[in-house]
Amino acid sequence: MMSAPRHRAHFKKPTWVFLFIFLVSLFLVCAYVYPPRNTAACYVFSSASCKALTDWLPPAPARDLTDEEVASRVVIRDILNTPPAISKPPKIAFMFLIPGALPFEKLWDKFFQGHEDRFSVYVHASKEKPVHTSRFFLDREIRSEKVVWGGISMIDAERRLLANALKDPDNQHFVLLSDSCVPLHDFDYVHNYLIYTNVSYIDKFRDPGPHGSGRYSERMLPEVEKKDFHKGAQWFTMKRQHALIITADSLYYTLFRDFCKPGMEGNKNCYPDEHYLPTFFHMLNPLGIANWSVTHVDWSEGKWHPKSYKAADVSMELVKNITSLTENVHVTSDERKEIQIRPCLWNGEKRPCYLFARKFLPETLDKMVLLFSNYTTYT
Numbered sequence: 001m002m003s004a005p006r007h008r009a010h011f012k013k014p015t016w017v018f019l020f021i022f023l024v025s026l027f028l029v030c031a032y033v034y035p036p037r038n039t040a041a042c043y044v045f046s047s048a049s050c051k052a053l054t055d056w057l058p059p060a061p062a063r064d065l066t067d068e069e070v071a072s073r074v075v076i077r078d079i080l081n082t083p084p085a086i087s088k089p090p091k092i093a094f095m096f097l098i099p100g101a102l103p104f105e106k107l108w109d110k111f112f113q114g115h116e117d118r119f120s121v122y123v124h125a126s127k128e129k130p131v132h133t134s135r136f137f138l139d140r141e142i143r144s145e146k147v148v149w150g151g152i153s154m155i156d157a158e159r160r161l162l163a164n165a166l167k168d169p170d171n172q173h174f175v176l177l178s179d180s181c182v183p184l185h186d187f188d189y190v191h192n193y194l195i196y197t198n199v200s201y202i203d204k205f206r207d208p209g210p211h212g213s214g215r216y217s218e219r220m221l222p223e224v225e226k227k228d229f230h231k232g233a234q235w236f237t238m239k240r241q242h243a244l245i246i247t248a249d250s251l252y253y254t255l256f257r258d259f260c261k262p263g264m265e266g267n268k269n270c271y272p273d274e275h276y277l278p279t280f281f282h283m284l285n286p287l288g289i290a291n292w293s294v295t296h297v298d299w300s301e302g303k304w305h306p307k308s309y310k311a312a313d314v315s316m317e318l319v320k321n322i323t324s325l326t327e328n329v330h331v332t333s334d335e336r337k338e339i340q341i342r343p344c345l346w347n348g349e350k351r352p353c354y355l356f357a358r359k360f361l362p363e364t365l366d367k368m369v370l371l372f373s374n375y376t377t378y379t
């Protein structure tokens with residue numbers, strides 16, 4: 001009689017151990033076969049143990065790609081593996097995305113002067129046809145459409161510029177510029193920097209905050225996962241192959257058109273011009289981009305808009321300060337406000353980051369024209 005309970009207890013303990021081991025194994029197998037799509041599953045545990053768990057698990061089997069993804073990727077891979085025929089001399093396409101007037105035409109005229117066979121100009125004037133003062137801009141307008149700030153029409157205009165510029169087979173590198181952009185170096189320096197680089201200067205960083213991943217919509221699944229969603233300034237320069245794949249892409253473009261827009265899901269504002277290119281290149285050719293933009297802008301005032309330079313701000317010292325920067329800075333929008341600082345590497349060597357700068361008010365024109373020969377000689 002006395003031994004019965006003891007015997008039962010003796011039997012019960014290993015059963016519990018086996019049961020426990022069985023349940024843990026079952027959980028691990030499930031976690032492996034059905035990896036959590038988002039971090040919600042991690043709330044079951046503390047985030048630290050969840051991270052430890054996912055580190056310990058072997059990488060999850062790759063999901064099946066959709067038909068569209070298979071097709072897109074094969075086209076993109078082929079374009080990337082086909083080196084472009086190098087024309088002589090290779091040209092740079094300067095693509096101006098502007099509402100109407102181009103206040104810095106006189107400055108660009110000085111910049112282009114004497115280099116006629118090594119560049120081409122394209123103008124997308126979305127509001128009114130500009131009156132030109134420089135011969136380099138005459139009859140360079142492409143068919144344009146209205147551009148709504150923060151909307152997909154911005155990407156449409158960029159793609160329209162790329163497609164038109166691709167028509168000239170001599171164009172090897174493509175630069176997007178706004179009406180407030182100015183050149184920081186002379187033409188030879190810029191041409192050399194862009195033609196002999198092995199990457200596109202597309203800005204990209206990971207921002208876990210509300211103005212970064214916070215704008216992601218799960219309706220982009222399965223093609224775009226939250227971990228792929230990146231942010232960056234829209235002012236790019238890109239190699240011909242990259243211009244081609246952006247022109248060819250309809251899959252990712254469509255997802256951003258439909259699921260990244262201002263006023264989405266509960267007032268979430270997503271701006272495709274800040275996310276489409278960084279996310280696209282992060283997913284499809286992360287080693288092919290520099291992760292910073294060669295167009296400088298000053299966010300240091302910490303306001304909603306970057307600093308606009310007035311005539312009184314413009315001096316040789318300002319230009320020297322900007323052209324001497326050799327590190328790029330990104331700040332996240334979460335509470336930590338993490339500052340990410342990286343060196344600017346040109347074919348592996350440290351070099352100044354910036355070729356252009358923006359948010360120069362029209363009133364700075366005369367001063368910039370006066371300074372141009374000086375700073376292109378002495379910087």
Ligand SMILES: *[C@@H]1O[C@H](CO)[C@@H](O)[C@H](O)[C@H]1NC(C)=O
Nearest residue numbers: 199282286287289290291345
């Ligand atoms: C850009 O960032 C990716 C990682 O996100 C990295 O693999 C790549 O090397 C970076 N590009 C350069 C030129 O440093």
Ligand SMILES: *[C@@H]1O[C@H](CO)[C@@H](O)[C@H](O)[C@H]1NC(C)=O
Nearest residue numbers: 313315316317318319320321
């Ligand atoms: C240039 O940089 C120096 C050193 O950071 C700074 O003290 C100065 O105010 C800057 N000048 C202009 C015009 O930005």
Ligand SMILES: *[C@@H]1O[C@H](CO)[C@@H](O)[C@H](O)[C@H]1NC(C)=O
Nearest residue numbers: 198199287288289347348349
């Ligand atoms: C670009 O050149 C650097 C230095 O030679 C090299 O480390 C890097 O892998 C190259 N990137 C590409 C995309 O070819």
Ligand SMILES: *[C@@H]1O[C@H](CO)[C@@H](O)[C@H](O)[C@H]1NC(C)=O
Nearest residue numbers: 316370371372373374375378
């Ligand atoms: C340009 O440089 C020359 C020679 O250094 C100098 O004499 C002149 O004052 C400079 N002009 C301006 C506008 O800074």
